[in-house]
Amino acid sequence: MSNLSTSSLQLLKKKRFLPVFLTMFLGSFNDNLFKNGLIILATFNSAYATAMGTPQLAALASGIFVLPFFLFSSTAGQMADKYEKSFLVRRLKYTELAFMLLAVAGFYLQHTWFLVFVLFCMGAQSAFFGPIKYSILPDHLRQEELVAGNALVEAATFLSILFGTSMGGLVVMAPQGETILSVLVLGVAVLGIVASRFIPQANPHSPELPMTANIVKSTAHVMSYAWENRPVFLCIVGIAWFWFVGATFVSQFPPYVRDHIGGNEEVVTVFLAAFSIGVAGGALLCGRVLKGEVSARTVPYAMVGVALSIAAVVLLSDAAHPPQGALMGAREFFMQSRNLLLFGALVMLAGCAGFVSVPLFAVMQSKSIPSHRARVISASNITDALFMVTSSVLAMALLGAGASIPQLFAVVAGLCLPVAWILRGVEKA
Numbered sequence: 001m002s003n004l005s006t007s008s009l010q011l012l013k014k015k016r017f018l019p020v021f022l023t024m025f026l027g028s029f030n031d032n033l034f035k036n037g038l039i040i041l042a043t044f045n046s047a048y049a050t051a052m053g054t055p056q057l058a059a060l061a062s063g064i065f066v067l068p069f070f071l072f073s074s075t076a077g078q079m080a081d082k083y084e085k086s087f088l089v090r091r092l093k094y095t096e097l098a099f100m101l102l103a104v105a106g107f108y109l110q111h112t113w114f115l116v117f118v119l120f121c122m123g124a125q126s127a128f129f130g131p132i133k134y135s136i137l138p139d140h141l142r143q144e145e146l147v148a149g150n151a152l153v154e155a156a157t158f159l160s161i162l163f164g165t166s167m168g169g170l171v172v173m174a175p176q177g178e179t180i181l182s183v184l185v186l187g188v189a190v191l192g193i194v195a196s197r198f199i200p201q202a203n204p205h206s207p208e209l210p211m212t213a214n215i216v217k218s219t220a221h222v223m224s225y226a227w228e229n230r231p232v233f234l235c236i237v238g239i240a241w242f243w244f245v246g247a248t249f250v251s252q253f254p255p256y257v258r259d260h261i262g263g264n265e266e267v268v269t270v271f272l273a274a275f276s277i278g279v280a281g282g283a284l285l286c287g288r289v290l291k292g293e294v295s296a297r298t299v300p301y302a303m304v305g306v307a308l309s310i311a312a313v314v315l316l317s318d319a320a321h322p323p324q325g326a327l328m329g330a331r332e333f334f335m336q337s338r339n340l341l342l343f344g345a346l347v348m349l350a351g352c353a354g355f356v357s358v359p360l361f362a363v364m365q366s367k368s369i370p371s372h373r374a375r376v377i378s379a380s381n382i383t384d385a386l387f388m389v390t391s392s393v394l395a396m397a398l399l400g401a402g403a404s405i406p407q408l409f410a411v412v413a414g415l416c417l418p419v420a421w422i423l424r425g426v427e428k429a
Contacts, residue, residue: 011149016140019198023089024133025156026192030096030185031122032164034103035065036272037181038115039254040169040265063392064116066247068124069385074218075211076128077378081371082209085136085202088128093196095125097189104186107178130381135374138365139202144292150361151287154354155280161250162276166269173265205371219382225372226379234426235364236380238299240387241419242357245306247388248395248412249275249349256405260317261339264327270334274346281347282354294366295359296426302355303420309349310413316342317406356423363426 011017042057079088099121106115133153141149171180212218227233253271257263263270286298316338333339368376398408 011141011145011152014140015198016200017149019195019200020133020136020140021152021156022195023093023192023199024153025160026188026195027093027096027126027129028157028160029164030100030188030192031065031126032161033168033181033188034100034122034185035061035119035168036165037168037172037177038112038119039251040268041172041178042112060392060396061116061119061251063389064120065123065126066385066388066392068120068127069130069381070389071215072124072127073130073378073381073385074215074222074375076381077131077222077375078209078211078218079128080131080135080374080378081206082204082211083207084204085132085139086196086199088132089199090193090196092125092129092132093189093193096122096192097186099125100185100189104182107182110178127381127385131374131377134361134365134377134380136199136202138370138373140200143294143366146294146362146365147287147290147292147358150365151283151358154283154358154361158276158279158283158350158354162273162280165250165272165276169265169269169272205373222375222379223382226376229367229376231367231426232364232376234423235296235360235367236376236383238296238303238360238419238423238426239357239364239380240383241303241416242353242360243384244387244391245310245353245412245416246275246279247391248408251392252395252405252408256317258327260405261333261342262328263333264329266330267328267333270330270343271346274343275350278347278350279354279357282351283358284354285351286355286358290359294362296363296423297359298355299359299426300420300424302352303416303423305352306349306356307413307416307420309345309352310409310416312345313342313349314406314410314413316345317409360426 012021039057039061042061099118102121103115103118106118137149137153138146167184168181171177171184174180212221226236250272253275254265254268257267257271261267282302286302289298334343364376364380365373394411395408398411399405
């Protein structure tokens with residue numbers, strides 16, 4: 001595993017990995033294609049305007065999407081441990097197609113709140129998919145392949161975010177944009193169904209597991225199990241903080257670009273590109289640094305790097321004086337030296353974040369008992385959802401109280417330092 005690029009290419013050629021990889025990529029791509037198309041429409045198209053301010057609506061949309069992870073992940077984890085996983089994936093991909101048909105109706109009616117409801121439905125579908133996609137990796141990959149596999153999945157996740165958000169934002173602002181977006185989300189859902197049919201079987205590790213319908217009871221059970229395993233619990237906290245930071249930034253990019261940079265939807269895409277490319281690059285580079293070793297030794301230093309990078313973004317934001325009149329596009333954005341520094345700071349921020357997430361996923365999978373692995377992943381998803389909903393609440397509260405978006409970012413930077421100290425315990429546990 002000393003050569004990451006070789007091992008990654010080898011994994012992508014494996015029938016035991018490629019269909020899972022493609023299904024994950026297409027699902028994440030469609031989520032972000034739809035979600036960012038909706039946010040951009042609400043930001044730049046008066047037909048989708050609401051009484052709620054755009055920054056608050058962006059935060060709400062992010063929260064609405066992740067709320068089902070909090071509500072349904074425990075049930076999803078039970079199902080993934082109890083039933084054969086490839087069968088579950090295929091059923092979920094048909095559900096995605098049904099929800100995308102609802103999205104088409106919402107775009108036709110130009111009904112923002114109905115589309116927000118569809119966004120909640122897509123979050124529910126993704127919540128059931130989450131424990132499957134990460135718990136299936138150790139079923140099909142060897143121990144020494146876990147870091148490379150997680151690096152590829154993490155890179156693909158954020159590249160799909162980049163491509164999905166970019167295409168969603170650019171397409172909806174074009175003539176007949178809603179129609180084009182409707183065709184795209186339906187087409188991607190169909191491709192996801194095709195890819196899922198080639199996923200190898202992954203036999204259940206706990207076929208006799210009794211299902212618990214009580215969401216509160218099942219959630220408490222999976223969380224208590226995760227808490228008993230200290231290194232796993234610390235990994236869950238670190239991964240959740242990774243998503244807290246990501247949700248805070250990505251949800252605020254459209255209003256931040258418009259109000260503090262003076263950019264249009266092209267510049268929003270530039271910011272998303274910086275973030276997504278940074279995480280993907282950081283994830284792959286982390287795999288190369290660790291050389292297949294399942295270790296979290298790089299994590300605390302990477303989290304400090306996240307804090308310093310956010311501080312740089314805040315300082316560059318404070319120096320910004322958006323031009324009056326028309327919003328600038330991507331070309332005008334890159335003609336200013338300050339903006340080049342801002343772009344670099346965002347890439348560095350995301351790259352450090354990639355160094356945080358990949359080792360923590362690999363350690364969590366490695367140190368989880370196979371019979372409980374999917375439920376551990378569901379506990380992680382619940383915690384992720386809790387942190388992302390908290391990020392939305394924090395953003396809405398601070399922005400509603402009159403704070404600026406850069407001030408919100410500064411608060412997040414300050415919180416990264418104690419998190420870095422806490423994550424020192426993963427390697428020591």
